[in-house]
Amino acid sequence: MYLTRFRVNTGRSDARQLLGSPHRLHGAVNMSFPTPPPRDGSGPRVLWRVDRNGTSETLLYITGPTRPDLTHLVEQAGWPASDEPGWTTFAYEQFLSTLHAGDTWGFRLTANPVHNIRHPFLKEGERTKRAAHRTTLHQMRWLLQRQETSGFEIVQKPVERRLLEQGDEHELIVRDRIPLQFHRPPAKPSRNDVQITKVTFDGRLRVTEPERFRRTLTHGLGKAKAYGCGLMTLAPVRGKP
Numbered sequence: 001m002y003l004t005r006f007r008v009n010t011g012r013s014d015a016r017q018l019l020g021s022p023h024r025l026h027g028a029v030n031m032s033f034p035t036p037p038p039r040d041g042s043g044p045r046v047l048w049r050v051d052r053n054g055t056s057e058t059l060l061y062i063t064g065p066t067r068p069d070l071t072h073l074v075e076q077a078g079w080p081a082s083d084e085p086g087w088t089t090f091a092y093e094q095f096l097s098t099l100h101a102g103d104t105w106g107f108r109l110t111a112n113p114v115h116n117i118r119h120p121f122l123k124e125g126e127r128t129k130r131a132a133h134r135t136t137l138h139q140m141r142w143l144l145q146r147q148e149t150s151g152f153e154i155v156q157k158p159v160e161r162r163l164l165e166q167g168d169e170h171e172l173i174v175r176d177r178i179p180l181q182f183h184r185p186p187a188k189p190s191r192n193d194v195q196i197t198k199v200t201f202d203g204r205l206r207v208t209e210p211e212r213f214r215r216t217l218t219h220g221l222g223k224a225k226a227y228g229c230g231l232m233t234l235a236p237v238r239g240k241p
Helices: 013-019 020-031 073-075 092-096 136-144 210-219
Strands: 002-007 047-055 055-065 088-090 104-111 114-117 129-132 153-154 172-182 194-206 231-236
Touching: 002 092, 002 129, 013 020, 013 073, 020 047, 020 055, 020 073, 020 172, 020 194, 047 092, 047 104, 088 104, 092 210, 114 136, 129 194, 136 194
Parallel strands: none
Antiparallel strands: 002 055, 002 088, 047 055, 104 194, 104 231, 114 129, 153 194, 172 194
C-alpha cells in the first residue's frame, strides 16, 4: 500500500476544471496506476480526497495498493517546469503494520453520509431511496454508528469540556458540508447526474481492532468512494485528550 500527496496548482484552469468535476478527477487518479486495482472488494482499492487548506494550499491525497505515477497530473494541474517532483509517495504498508489496539490518533475523513428512506407513495416491495443526511447531528451519528465495525472508537470528551448537554460528547467536528451534482458521461446531462453530499470529519479516535481498522484505511468508509469519499488519514495526537 502507498499513500501519495499531490499539491494542486489552483492557478491553472485545467486544475480548476478537475477540482470542479469529481468524475474527471476520479478518471485522472485511476490513470495514475498502470494496472487498475480490482473493485470487487477482493483487495485494497484506490481512494482519494481533496483537502483545501485555506486559499494557498490544495492537496490531493491518494491511497492504493501499488505506487502511482502522477506525471500526467503534474502536466495538467501542477508545476511541470519546477525542479520538485510535484508529489510525494509514502510506503503506507509499513505504517499500517505498526497500528495497535489502544493507539490514539487524530483523523480526517471525507465521507458521504447517507441513509435509506421510504416515501409514502412507494408501493409494497418497491426499493427505498438513498438520501443524504442533512444535519450535523445526523452526520455525526452516521459515523458513530460505524465505528465499532470499522475497528475504532471516537474518543469521548471529559464532561467538564462539553459545551452542550447533547451532541458534544465526542472529540469530533463536522465541516465543509458540500452538496455536489455532476454529469457522468455518456449519460445525458441532468438525466442521470450524480448527486452526493461530501462531509469532512475531523476528530480523535482510538484503535480497537487493528485488523478491521487497517481494512477501513485501505478499503474506505461509506459510499461514493469513486468520487473522493471514504479516505481516512491519521495524524499524531498533540496534547492530552
